[in-house]
Amino acid sequence: xxxxxxxxxxxxxxxxxxxxxxxCEDAFSDTQSFCDHYGYKIEDSCNAILIKSKKPExxxxxxxxxxxxxLDVNHKGKSVLNSxxxxxxxxxxxxxxxxxxxxxxxxxxxxxxxxxxxxxxxMTREKVFIGxxxxxxxxxxxxxxxxxxxxxxVEDLT
Numbered sequence: 376x377x378x379x380x381x382x383x384x385x386x387x388x389x390x391x392x393x394x395x396x397x398x399c400e401d402a403f404s405d406t407q408s409f410c411d412h413y414g415y416k417i418e419d420s421c422n423a424i425l426i427k428s429k430k431p432e433x434x435x436x437x438x439x440x441x442x443x444x445x446l447d448v449n450h451k452g453k454s455v456l457n458s459x460x461x462x463x464x465x466x467x468x469x470x471x472x473x474x475x476x477x478x479x480x481x482x483x484x485x486x487x488x489x490x491x492x493x494x495x496x497x498m499t500r501e502k503v504f505i506g507x508x509x510x511x512x513x514x515x516x517x518x519x520x521x522x523x524x525x526x527x528x529v530e531d532l533t
């Protein structure tokens with residue numbers, strides 16, 4: 376049986392028809408290792424990146440980009456968040472805020488005050504895979520389902 380993280384278990388149970396869960400080994404949880412070991416395309420991966428805005432006020436946001444793309448933090452990230460100074464959240468901050476395991480953080484099951492932004496390129500894929508909240512599970516879902524379940528905004532982030 377797949378280990379479903381406590382932060383996503385209810386959401387998974389309510390949306391099983393739209394979420395395909397996949398069990399993976401911790402050693403192969405990182406995006407490139409997962410793709411190489413299990414035979415999936417990196418362009419179907421959707422990486423979750425927690426960003427901290429420092430100015431004018433402090434808050435956190437989660438950006439989702441394809442594994443082949445690079446988040447443009449300094450220009451597009453600042454513009455989307457209307458922020459003057461951004462940084463990547465530390466491992467400790469990410470785990471504390473999301474209550475999930477670093478390296479498997481999911482855009483699903485987050486606190487409502489963490490806004491989620493999905494890069495427009497994600498929307499071009501038929502299905503993507505995301506972290507399951509831990510390092511031993513992934514979710515496969517359509518980009519449209521990802522937007523709906525996270526109440527995310529689609530933006531040009533790369």
